Structure formats: structure tokens, C-alpha cells
Amino acid sequence: MKTYIPSQFIIERDPVRCIQCQVCVNQCTFDSHYYDEEEDSLKSNEEKCVGCHRCVVFCPTRAINIRRYPLDYRPNYNWRPEVIEDIIKQAEGGGMILTGMGNDGAAGLLEMKQAGAFNFAQDEASCVVFGMPKEAIKAGGVDKILPLNDIPGAMLSYLKMMTPR
């Protein structure tokens, strides 16, 4: 069966050392090794390998080597350190929590408030779902509860008040 999970292991077989005894074929519980009759050679399917090294141990001529693929971590453009710093700086001023389901944001808003931020929550009447603002209010992370349309003005007033002249 074709698997789309990338192989974790690289199987190397030294053709000079290999005497085609097929011990590796018989020892691998995961059928990674097989004998290709058409090409008259031993082959391996890396996708099946779990890296147990059993074939390495049993190979009489030390012809096999198993290595782990190097991990391919790529930096995420959206979460560069300077972007995270900007978000933290913005969060120091204050935050708001709008309509939504669950308790997402409740813990984060409380943490912001404890660090000195002033936080707004949308009121129940203007929410489609009051779940998230309700949880944030319950957790103690909200300073002011307002209808959606009043939040932008209130935030601007607050920022004006807090900005040094």
C-alpha cells in the first residue's frame, strides 16, 4: 500500500560488500528489504523501515547502514521573532475579545491584564455567540464590556488617554 508519510530512515547497501545472502530480507519484520529477480539485486523500501537496525546486526558482511533522514525545519515567515515581538508590544496596550465559541483567548487575556493591559469584551446582546467573551469575563481578564459598535471608539479614547503628549 502506498503511504504518503515521508520515510524517516535512509537505507544504504554497499554493493561491493553485499553477497546477496538475503539474510536482511528474512530478518526484517517490516518487509523493507526484497530481492528483485529482474534486476538480480537486493533492494529496500525505506517507507517501511522503522529503524530497528535488526538487518544491520544480522548482515554477515556489514553491508547495510541505516541513518535517520535529517529533519527539514523551515522558518515560518509569519512567525519571525520580530513579528512575535510586535504582537507582544501591541498586546501590552490592551486587547479585545469578540463573539465566538469556547474559551479561546480567556487565559491569554487574563495574562495580558495581569501584565497591565486594558481589555475589552463584546457584550452578549451584540454577539452571535457569547461563549468566548463570557469565558474571558468569568476568568477575570476583561475591564470593559461593550456592544461591538462602541468598542473601536472606546479603544481609541483609551489609547489617546494613555499616549504621552
Ligand code: SF4
Ligand atoms: S544481509 Fe547483508 S550481505 Fe546479505 S543480502 Fe542483505 S545486505 Fe546483502
Ligand code: SF4
Ligand atoms: S532497520 Fe529494521 S525495519 Fe529497517 S530495514 Fe532493517 S530490519 Fe527492517
